[in-house]
Amino acid sequence: MPRTVTVGLDGSRESRAAAEWAAREADLRDLPLKIVHVWEPVPEPMAQAPLLGAETRQHWTERLPREAAEGISLRHPRVEVISEHVSGHPADVLAEAAKNAELLVLGSRGLGGIGGFMVGSVSLSVVAHAERPVVLVRALEQAADEHERDPAGVPSAATPFRPVVLGLDIERPDPALIEFAFDAAVRRNTSLRVVHGWNPPPYYALGMPADPALYEGLERGRSEALAEVLRPWRQKFPDVAVVEESCHGSAGVHVVDAAREASLVVVGRRIRRNPFGAHIGHVTHAVVHHSTAPVVVVPHG
Structure with missing residues (x-):
């Protein structure tokens, strides 16, 4: 069927x-x-x-x-x-x-x-x-919101799609989630903006303001880790232009901010067999409540 x-x-x-x-x-x-x-x-x-x-x-x-x-x-x-x-x-x-x-x-x-x-x-x-x-x-009328503006400043179905945004946890990157986002970008003939938010371990936090090099090292490491996660997917989807953003701070806030210029936002949810409660994770919870673009929640193991 x-x-x-x-x-x-x-x-x-x-x-x-x-x-x-x-x-x-x-x-x-x-x-x-x-x-x-x-x-x-x-x-x-x-x-x-x-x-x-x-x-x-x-x-x-x-x-x-x-x-x-x-x-x-x-x-x-x-x-x-x-x-x-x-x-x-x-x-x-x-x-x-x-x-x-x-x-x-x-x-x-x-x-x-x-x-x-x-x-x-x-x-x-x-x-x-x-x-x-x-x-x-x-x-709202989503067709206009999903597309870029024309020369007159009006978004319409005749203009290109805005980027697809993927909120990604690089500690547990699930293939189903990443593939869904790349596939959505392909179908819309648009770019993929991958947003990863991170915070330093508590024992680093006190030293970071006094030591900029410590912050820069953490930031560089996170950016390199994000690039490594996405490398095989860039090879699998070579026609998709990918923008990688490794951002210090709340992942939910950064994804919601990126949603303002998105045609679609893709976030994940771990599958739990417990029938009680609505367990969707704090980042996904923030995004589904505050994104201005359509949000797809992809369940994964």
Whole structure:
């Protein structure tokens, strides 16, 4: 069975923006788009209330994904669109849907004047438990934000994609994470900006202000280690222009800063079999809450 780009749709602005992003990604990957609408059953007494009658339930369970699929098919004629509605708890259904997907796309609410996401409990649970890549998309027109500006200063789909940003921990560099980022850059015909944040060991910290050479040595060592990690990937993807940034300080802050000029941000999450809690790591947690670009969280061992 061929994989799909799958998107969770609940009718909100956020999920509709996610569906549009997912359609463009499906086109880039030459894959079908699957729209999943999850209907969470309500307690029987509420289900019998006049305002929650059969017609209303039918609208949300049948019309919403069907109408969304029809609209996307018109706007993206090269993409095969499949829709389905499923009854169950949204986080569980979407995590299950991710198993057969190339990637799962969800919407996240923008924080008004503050750049970033408001990641709800459903999205956070799916990110923490899905074993396929999960993308979080803001409720904005992403097509313009993903591209460079034209001579008139307006970003559009006719201009090149902005760079892909990869947040990388060189102590535990996972091949699945790195390959996803390089592949995303290839599909967008753009560059890859690899950001690694580091802090000195505690016993170095006190000596660094008084000894600039100590700091410079640590910085040079980190830069060389980053280059060594990326060397085989540069050889595997010779057409991708790679910018390496080894930055002193919080990795989350540096990745979020780089996201302002990115078409996509790629971060990782270690797979944990514990069913309780949302374990995504502090750097990934910061990025998914504050990135202004779409963020893909790639699970790895």
